[in-house]
Amino acid sequence: MAELSQILKQATGVLAARGEGAQLFDEQGRRYLDFTAGIGVTSTGHCHPRVVEAAQRQVATLIHGQYTTVMHRPLLTLVERLGEVLPAGLDRVFFANSGSEAVEAALRLARQATGRPNVIVFHGGFHGRTVAAASMTTSGTRFRSGFAPLMAGVHVAPFPDPTHFGWPVEQATDFALAQLDYVLQTLSAPADTAAFVVEPVLGEGGYVPANERFFAGLRERADAHGILLVVDEVQTGFGRTGRFWGGEHFDARPDILVTAKGLASGFPLSGIAASSALMEKAWPGSQGGTYGANAVACAAAVATLDVIEDEQLVRNADERGAQLREALRTIADKYDVITDVRGLGLMIGVEFRDAAGKPDGATAVAVAQEAARRGLLLLTCGAWGQVVRFIPALVVSADEVDEAAGIWSDAVGAVL
Numbered sequence: 001m002a003e004l005s006q007i008l009k010q011a012t013g014v015l016a017a018r019g020e021g022a023q024l025f026d027e028q029g030r031r032y033l034d035f036t037a038g039i040g041v042t043s044t045g046h047c048h049p050r051v052v053e054a055a056q057r058q059v060a061t062l063i064h065g066q067y068t069t070v071m072h073r074p075l076l077t078l079v080e081r082l083g084e085v086l087p088a089g090l091d092r093v094f095f096a097n098s099g100s101e102a103v104e105a106a107l108r109l110a111r112q113a114t115g116r117p118n119v120i121v122f123h124g125g126f127h128g129r130t131v132a133a134a135s136m137t138t139s140g141t142r143f144r145s146g147f148a149p150l151m152a153g154v155h156v157a158p159f160p161d162p163t164h165f166g167w168p169v170e171q172a173t174d175f176a177l178a179q180l181d182y183v184l185q186t187l188s189a190p191a192d193t194a195a196f197v198v199e200p201v202l203g204e205g206g207y208v209p210a211n212e213r214f215f216a217g218l219r220e221r222a223d224a225h226g227i228l229l230v231v232d233e234v235q236t237g238f239g240r241t242g243r244f245w246g247g248e249h250f251d252a253r254p255d256i257l258v259t260a261k262g263l264a265s266g267f268p269l270s271g272i273a274a275s276s277a278l279m280e281k282a283w284p285g286s287q288g289g290t291y292g293a294n295a296v297a298c299a300a301a302v303a304t305l306d307v308i309e310d311e312q313l314v315r316n317a318d319e320r321g322a323q324l325r326e327a328l329r330t331i332a333d334k335y336d337v338i339t340d341v342r343g344l345g346l347m348i349g350v351e352f353r354d355a356a357g358k359p360d361g362a363t364a365v366a367v368a369q370e371a372a373r374r375g376l377l378l379l380t381c382g383a384w385g386q387v388v389r390f391i392p393a394l395v396v397s398a399d400e401v402d403e404a405a406g407i408w409s410d411a412v413g414a415v416l
C-alpha cells in the first residue's frame with residue numbers, strides 16, 4: 001500500500017471529480033466556485049467543450065509526435081497562431097512542458113546568446129521550482145530552503161512594491177531602479193549580465209503589479225548594456241490581466257517572453273518566444289526534451305486561442321476583474337485588517353495585516369479556508385502568505401463573481 005507523500009501540501013481537502021467552467025464538483029456532487037483555476041491555468045474554464053473536442057480528436061489521431069524526432073500539425077499550427085498574439089518582433093518559439101522548464105530555456109538562451117553568466121531577478125519574483133528556476137525565485141524561502149547549493153550567477157534587485165516598502169509607487173520605482181544601478185555597479189557588471197528576469201505582476205510574491213516607468217527603466221538599461229529583458233508571463237499571460245500579455249499594461253517590450261499555465265487550458269505546455277536574430281545565437285540543438293510540444297497539448301492550445309478570441313475572454317477578464325475588485329473593495333472597507341485590494345484583470349490579491357501593520361498570513365489562510373467550507377476555492381500568496389488571491393477562469397460570469405463576493409463577505413465576517 002502506498003500513500004501520497006507529505007512533500008505535497010494541499011490548500012483544501014476537496015476531492016475534485018468534475019469541472020465545468022469556473023466550477024468544480026467533488027465526489028459527492030458538491031459544487032464549488034473555483035477561483036483558483038488550477039493556479040491560473042484553466043483559462044477557458046474547466047473542460048471547455050471546444051478544448052475537450054480538440055483534445056479528444058487529437059488523442060484518437062496522434063498522442064505523442066516526439067518533437068526532436070518528427071514534426072506534427074498541432075505544433076506547426078500553434079506556432080503560426082502564436083505569431084498572431086505574440087508581442088511585435090518575437091517570431092521564434094520553443095516549447096517545453098512546465099513554467100519552470102520554460103524559464104530555464106530562457107536562461108539557457110540568454111546565456112548562450114550573450115556569452116554572459118549572470119542574471120538579475122527582482123525581489124519577490126517566482127520563477128519555478130527546478131533548481132535554476134528556484135535559484136531565480138525570491139518570493140519565499142520555502143521555495144529555496146533545504147536543497148542548497150543553488151545555482152550561482154543570480155543577483156537580486158528590488159521590485160517596485162509600494163505596499164512592502166510603505167511608499168508611494170513613484171518612490172518605490174525610484175528606489176528599485178537606483179538599486180538596480182547599484183547592483184550593476186557593485187555585484188554584477190553589465191558585461192557579466194545576460195538578462196533581467198521579471199514578472200509584470202508578482203504572482204507568488206503577492207499579486208503586486210509593476211509599472212510603466214519601472215519597465216522603461218529596465219528597457220533603457222537593457223539597451224544601454226546589451227542585457228536581455230526576459231519577461232516571465234507564465235501567470236500573467238493569455239488574458240489573465242485583462243490584456244493578452246500582462247506586460248502590455250506597461251509597454252514591457254521583452255527580448256524573451258516566457259509562457260505556460262493558461263496557454264493550453266490545463267494540458268502541460270510551456271514555451272518561450274524571441275526574435276529570430278536572438279534565437280539564432282543559441283546553439284543549434286541545444287534545447288529539447290522528451291515531452292515538449294505534446295500533440296494533444298498543442299491541439300488544446302490552438303483551441304484555447306480560438307476560444308479566447310471568439311468569446312472575447314480578454315475583455316471578459318478586464319470587465320469581470322473590475323467588477324470583482326469593486327466588490328472586494330467594498331467588503332475591505334469594513335475591516336481595518338484588510339489593507340489592500342489590488343491587481344489587474346482577473347489576477348486580484350486581498351492583503352491582510354494585523355493591528356501593528358505586520359503581514360498576517362494566519363488570518364488570510366483562516367478566511368480562505370472558511371470560504372472553501374462555504375463553497376469558494378481560493379489560494380494565498382505573498383512572502384508571509386498574507387494575500388488571498390482571486391484567479392477564476394477567464395470565462396467567469398457576472399453572476400459567479402457576485403456569488404463569490406457574497407461568499408467572501410460571509411467568510412470574512414465569520415472569521416474576523
Ligand SMILES: Cc1ncc(COP(=O)(O)O)c(C=O)c1O
Pocket residue numbers: 039097098099100101103126127128129199203204232233234235236260261
Ligand atoms: C510567474 C511564474 N513563473 C514560473 C512558474 C513555474 O511554473 P511551473 O509551476 O509550471 O513550473 C510559475 C508557477 O506558478 C509562475 O507563476
